[in-house]
Amino acid sequence: MKFVAALLLLVSVMVCARPTDKPGVYSTNAEKYDFIDTSLNIIQFPKGDAKFQPLFNKLDTLVFENRGQVKILHIGGSHLQADVISGRIREHFVKEYPGASAGRGFIFPYSAARTNTPSSYASKYQGIWDRSMNIMREVNKPLGLLGIAVSTSDPRAEITLLLNKYNTTPIWNESSIRLFGYSDSNNVVPVLKVDSIEIEGIHDTASHSYVFTPPHPIDTIQIAFRWTDTTYQSSMSQFVTDSLIQDSITRVQDSIQHIQDSLEALKNPKAKSSSSAKSSSSAAPVGVAKTDILLNNSEVALDSMFEGECDVLDTACLAMEERRSLEEGKLVADTLASDSNKVRVRPRFTLTGLLTETNAPGISYTNVGINGARVPSYFEEICPNFENELKFFKPDLVIFAIGINDANVEKFDADGFRKNYEQLIARIQKVSPNTALIFETNNDMYRKVKRRYVQHPVGETARKAFFQLAEKYGAGVWDKFSLMGGLGSMAQWEKANLAKKDKVHFNLNGYHLLGDLFFKAFTQAYQEHVAALPALEPVTPAADTTKPAAAPAKPATVPAKAATPAAAPAKK
Template sequence: MRTITSLVFILQTLLVFGQKEMHDLAWEYSFLDTSKSHLQYYGDSNALQGFFTKLDQVIFEKKGKVNIVHMGGSHVQGGTLSHTLRMNLAQLAPDLNVERGFFFPHSLANTNMPGNIKVIKIGTWEGCRNSLPKNDCPWGFSGIDAITLDSNAGFELQSFSSSGEAYAFTEIRLFEHMASNTMIPVCTPTPDSTALDSMAGVRRWFFKTLKDSISVRFIAPEDAEPRYTLQGVQMVRPESGLVYHALGVNGAATKSFLRSENFVEQGRYVAPDLVIFGLGINDAYKPDSEWNPADYEARYDSLVYWFREINPDCEFIFMTNNDSYYKRRIPNKHALDVVEVMQSLSKKHDAALWDLFGTMGGLNSIAVWQEHGLAKSDKIHFTNAGYRLNSDLLFWSIWEGYEAHLKSLAP
């Protein structure tokens, strides 16, 4: 009885918040192949049971936290895709606490940033992305560094939910490259206590009351050149809830994040229960002579290994590439190879697969999405409406799996 009541309660909550169901999306966007928009399992069909069980505890028992990491390139860095899915998941319960989690303040690295993050940059900063082969920086979990040599530099930071309310926190974590930093960050408001993990490069500021913004300046050394490298920020609060972390770097491929020297050590502070893998569009965006599906799969094997080193119980959803054109002219058939690779990865690592490529309509479907105002003229990226649709489709696929889990608990 509790299971049926829970299902009805959650579904009513979703509809109250205006969440369109899958059949509504299929009706509105008739070009979609919603028969493909399901979580698929090529290995263990219970591949997400650990995640669903933790979701139960958070929603129904108000115990613990469930951590989701969404990893990708520009699709994730832009923010609309990950933010929409975060807000969709927030609707699973009316009083569900949702945290902003780990993110990178991209404007400090002079690149585009999600609209719900507000950063005021003080002084001179430079960026260093893992996706550019010419770059050689000591990256951490985020795969991007913001570097300043300016003793007068600083920043102010705040992040907002879709309601326009700022995310509150009782702890801020700064992820840094401490081995090269000579400047010490100073926070306003003044923390009530602090902690430092020099091995991982994580500085923790604790507050006794909720805060919603910080201002950071630096103490510069007298006997060395000023230098500070920021590698990420995490907002934390003590309540049970859902935490949705975004790892997005423009142009990133699987090999990009494998360049991060401190990925595992910093990742332990995030400790994901579920990773949504969205890397592949940049791996596959190349001539046939340079595309090697076996190498692509091997790099994903390494990323899975890293995440399971962080959390042995971590579970995964592999998200296939969107349809795209190579150089705006040629349908990129490598997306078909990516589907096969991810099916193999699903089987090998007992992971779920969500087929965005098939759901879009398959090869050449990006042109249809563009005609409907859902994709941009480069035939790779989506408009904000397209990203929101992607997120809605993925959300309902996750909901379908979670619904089946709840029904399986019925006596």
Template sequence: MRYVFLLFWVLSLPLFAKVDSTQVCHSCNVIQRDVDVAALATKWKSGTLKVLHLGDSHIQIGHFSGEIKRLLGVKTEGIQFPYSLAKSVDGRVLKSKSMGRWEGTSILKSSTGQNIGLSGYAVSTRDSTAQITFTLKDSLATLNQIRVWTHSDSCAMIPDVGLEFILEKRGYQGNVAYWDFKSYTKVSQFTLGLHKSASNQDEFTLHGVEILSNETSIDYQDLGVAGAQFTHLKSRGNVALDQIELLKPDLLICSFGTNEAYNANWNPATYSQAVAEFMQDVKAKSPETVFLFTSPPDTRSQKRIPKFQQQVVQTLSELPAAYYDLNQVMGGFGSSAEWVKNGCFLKDQLHLTKEGYQLQAKLFVLSLFKSWGDQAAIESLQNQVNQHTVSIGIPK
């Protein structure tokens, strides 16, 4: 999957999609071992739930997690990143343009000494004149509060987002920090610049920017890296745990597995150990965090059957955490053939169309509502699922 990544966003534009309803296993559409997830119902209903959703390109593309956020009533977009500076493609919310010298990296690259957080990407500079201009892609949208996530170090230069903004708050933990800025006017664009408060400050690393809001809303951070495997996050995300300690998510959703399934060197024992260690590390930083793992969807990249798909699904199903079997909900192993035939996958047979991702998101959120026991929400979303499937050619 590593070789796909500069065009996958463009290719994921909405396409007309159909799927054979017999391929969707409605009775399977539940979260297994959901006791801890169910206990989060009160936070969801009060709008105080904090979710961190990590994964691969299925998450970076944004259609799957974006629809989840819409259905849960999330009013903020979460952490964004200037992906183009790390040789990927910009996200759904912000486009970016840089000046000066910036060096980008990701968790896919071998260690370069750069710190990488939950976004899975980082851009660094030693050029005090370097800038990045961020512009909202929605021409009608505006913002007046920004959080800048950076590396925390005595030698780090200080972020500055222009005269329209004042610094309201700074927080830090270990090697990661955030800077909160607020403007009394609404803007659609801002420029991140740098300044020094001491002569030894000669470097700067950006982990992302976040558009904040005063509205009470579920906090949902969805961060993915095209081509990523869970072990990339574990081995290269060297400030991710510090960031988790600051965020303290109530629910941590991990959506990896597609790239592992195609990896000829994947080892289930090594993988299970890495996941177990990560869970222990997270619990040490954020004891109340609940884990939810999702299986990878059934795929056929370049018409190849993923060598370890069944083993990956089996390994994930045996973890001591809540589990959602997206593969089984799709219809099980081999079900992607019908999804492809009916237009729910792109030509690569690895990524879904926007409609395909949105249908999967509706099914996933429906399983959450079942765990939370909200009958009204279940009935409302079930109606949306029915309407969605009818609109793309699935009979009720």
């Protein structure tokens, strides 16, 4: 039975939460910033919210009856890879809705790709890996939903993801893990390590995935890779370790020689060190990660937003990062090759993502984002396995936050932008035709011209494109551009310590504020749906025929509809 009044109370509490409320508190108050127009913090429905009824009905079942799962996909670029705004929204859903978590959703060992791990979990790896990302000029691996892949032929390779690393109270306890990936020659398989036991997965050849069922729910996912020829794997592991030790010794010697040459040059500027040329020629390739020469080649996670990364719009830096990846790949090939094993091809495994789930009722919220991604970054030519992986998640709601990189150009093609979105939406609707869509308009931004930042006037044009898409698809719009203050407002957000100096990205405070605002807007839209639900007639118990009939009592008055909650801004 649906207890409408009870839910209205629950939703009202969530909307009006104070900084002292727990759990899922709102730590920032948008009202104190006069440049933020909080009256615009609503989900607008240009063509009505009929397409949202399947989503709202599933939420009704979850909230009122504690049954079923609701799956949300939030897709974008660097804002989403960092997973601060999406992580904030996820935290609200998981902590404030009955039923708790239905699983963490899609995750990835971003540290193995030498890029920042989402802020909501940690990742680390062992071994030498190369990467493919959907923002690279040349993508040499078929990518999936996440737009990223890592590949290794290192016999020592492992990845570890710690889902509750930053949670004071554990949130995630996963009962099923599906690993998407493949071996080039079917001679290496992933295994899940739990309690010092290696668990083999069930290989689903149709989806190129392996399904693992741990003996108990887990929050640490450790994957190793086992070659069919275990003897060859063991001997190669020892060979790589010995080679890296020798390589590290050589590098230290080169560094000492370089320091000695520098000191000699300071003493006698005219003197030329006889060994300087040798030192220069034997130095490591530019950009090679220092951690590649660690004895066990183990690397800690890159867990802070954008750590070790280029500015998402700095194309020169991104090109350097891509060049670095190629140089590291060459170093790997040189290190692993020898006269005795050049003929034999080492087993190689490519991983494109992991999906973690539970059987519990609740909400599963997945973020998808790559620094620098544009809408075409998720097209079939680059991510051919997009639908293949998405079908295991089948979102009930998709929040689109791609567009900041598409629009930050000298001449923005709004028509081309919409057509690109139509192509991406078609891919999603193949898998989940009834999914609800919310478009998140771009934030205000500046462009760097020479050495100064200038306003980019494209914000309003991009905003209109999002509303046109919403009209076509019966979608909702969260108008972040207008909400934050419109053109030029990013400078005010930076001044208020809510945005970074690049005037494109927000900082932790800003992302948390935006996450709070979005959750309030979504909750309000759902609250209006609940307010329109008719109250159910009370169930009359069956008459007891063993007792004499009593005089009929006056029936209680039943309202036609649930009580209306506090007034909220009307839908637009």
